[in-house]
Amino acid sequence: MTDTELAAQLAHHAGRILLEVRASGMFEGKPLGKAGDQTANQFLCHALREQRPDDGLLSEEEKDDAGRLGNSRVWIIDPVDGTREYGEERSDWAVHVGLAIDGVATLGAVALPGLDGGTVLRSDQPSDLPEAAATPRLLVSRTRPAKEAVAVAERLGGELVPMGSAGAKAMAVVTGDAEIYLHSGGQYEWDSCAPVAVAKAHGLHCSRIDGSPLVYNQQDTYLPDLLICRPEWADKVLELVRELA
Structure with missing residues (x-):
């Protein structure tokens, strides 16, 4: 196996x-x-x-x-x-x-x-990404929407889509139910390792919100932010996050 x-x-x-x-x-x-x-x-x-x-x-x-x-x-x-x-x-x-x-x-x-x-x-069964929506949909927490995500959505004229778990949000980008998952409210390695592996295999952009790589198996398992999105949105979202910082 x-x-x-x-x-x-x-x-x-x-x-x-x-x-x-x-x-x-x-x-x-x-x-x-x-x-x-x-x-x-x-x-x-x-x-x-x-x-x-x-x-x-x-x-x-x-x-x-x-x-x-x-x-x-x-x-x-x-x-x-x-x-x-x-x-x-x-x-x-x-x-x-x-x-x-x-x-x-x-x-x-x-x-x-x-x-x-x-x-x-x-991650071993990638499929083509579905067609993106004309208006970008940004996934956010049901209870604590990340301020960066809210601000980026406003700048893009995008739609906020509240959803539960990090994995559910990441997979919604994979399945074409959203275009962008931007999180900055605090997470740990287990919140994103498997979703990032699957998202990357399907051709999505995955990084920290400053554009740096997501690194795992660290002594401190706190990994507070990430961006998982369709590749055509990555540069624009990272640019907006830098402007908002």
Whole structure:
């Protein structure tokens, strides 16, 4: 099994586990989110340690092991990206399974189990980008829209589209439901590693909002901002962010 096949299988099965936890009716709201996080994390971590025992591992829900810093290959996972949306029984949450090699988000899979039939987008199955909308759509947080994104949307005459998890937003650009995902409100490596790997494979621009590369498997896992967008918008958005700084 290739690394990306493994990532896709793990994301898919973790998503099914999460749906079963939610369907059990044993939890609601925040307790549901906590139960989902812990259950999916156990499955993913056990499976990765079994299947790729020599690789490093970083998970949002696992105590960080500094030994990963000596690994070239490090799996970076988020068992439930968008725990609030999952707990609210919305569809805009995701499962992230990514592999960083020498600090680069190289491959991965993002599952969107809340969508009809479940969807898994993978870095080894790229497709052509759908036709872009004439008016750019910018994805923002449902609760904390990034001020840079709001300002850029105003300058572009664009439309703001509120959505839940980072993975759901990134994949909305991949599927053509939006053109730009600009975030500056604070994230960690597990929020973006798998989505960036998938987005890059589909031909999207991925960087920090100053245009510098996104670097993973760092001692400090805080990675506060990113830009994922169609390539034709990248230069203009980065220019506007510099002007607004």
